[in-house]
Amino acid sequence: MxxxxxxxxxxxxxxxxxxxxxxxxxxxxxxxxxxxxxxxxxxxxxxxxxxxxxxxxxxxxxxxxxxxxxxxxxxxxxxxxxxxxxxxxxxxxxxxxxxxxxxxxxxxxRQALDTAQSQHPELADFALQHFGKHLMEQGDLVLARAHLREAWRLRIAKGDPGLIESTQAALDRVELLIASS
Structure with a gap:
């Protein structure tokens, strides 16, 4: 919309x-x-x-x-x-x-991710992406990377280039933050 x-x-x-x-x-x-x-x-x-x-x-x-x-x-x-x-x-x-x-x-x-994983796994990549970006902002870079990698894996399986690109940008950002810390 x-x-x-x-x-x-x-x-x-x-x-x-x-x-x-x-x-x-x-x-x-x-x-x-x-x-x-x-x-x-x-x-x-x-x-x-x-x-x-x-x-x-x-x-x-x-x-x-x-x-x-x-x-x-x-x-x-x-x-x-x-x-x-x-x-x-x-x-x-x-x-x-x-x-x-x-x-x-x-x-x-956390609630969204838990519900997605248990009831709507097709939405898990979205929940992992949002949660991963939150964790990145909070400085939990290792967990953020894990969430974003899983979102990336799920999005590769979906085959949607726009979603893959979005997650790749978040992964690149967290990798940069990890390298500079």
Whole structure:
């Protein structure tokens, strides 16, 4: 929904490709969320809230991002959608990590990884990638490398060049940090 307006910076964090365009797009999605009629499918509300949260996160508005991502997580949980719980926990973890709240981020990443490994192994690479980047920022470089290597292995098996490239960038970064420590 907003992927084309979001990229990663040198610290492997989401940032806008164009700040004004992303802000406008987020505002449009917010209006769409507000305009939903009563009784709208909870999944539609969840998806819109999640993308608003991701957009706000990329724009640096961590407080509001967390509110929308929490709403999306609550809807995913109440709807029993464990795939959406995993992906939203990862996004919410990012919102806490970007805001410097590492302990809360750690808990969310751990929950997402545990659930992915036990219930949705096809999402394990995403959880490992997010958790690995968190661990890297926290200075646990050996464990970060292990998580990222496993994510890389799983992504090679998936055969998605974009995912492989993303993980390779994170691995390169952690290897550089290890070499310089």
């Amino acid at each position: 907003l992927q084309h307006l979001i990229t990663q910076n040198e610290d492997l964090r989401m940032i806008p490709t164009d700040h004004d365009q992303l802000a406008t797009a987020v505002d449009e999605i917010r209006e769409g969320l507000r305009a939903l009629p009563a009784g709208t499918d909870a999944d539609r509300t969840r998806v819109l809230a999640r993308w608003i949260g991701i957009g706000l996160l990329s724009l640096g508005n961590y407080h509001d991002a967390r509110a929308f991502l929490r709403q999306a997580l609550d809807l995913a949980t109440s709807g029993g959608n464990t795939r959406a719980v995993i992906t939203t926990e990862l996004n919410l973890g990012d919102a806490y990590r970007y805001a410097g709240e590492a302990e809360t981020a750690h808990v969310l990443y």
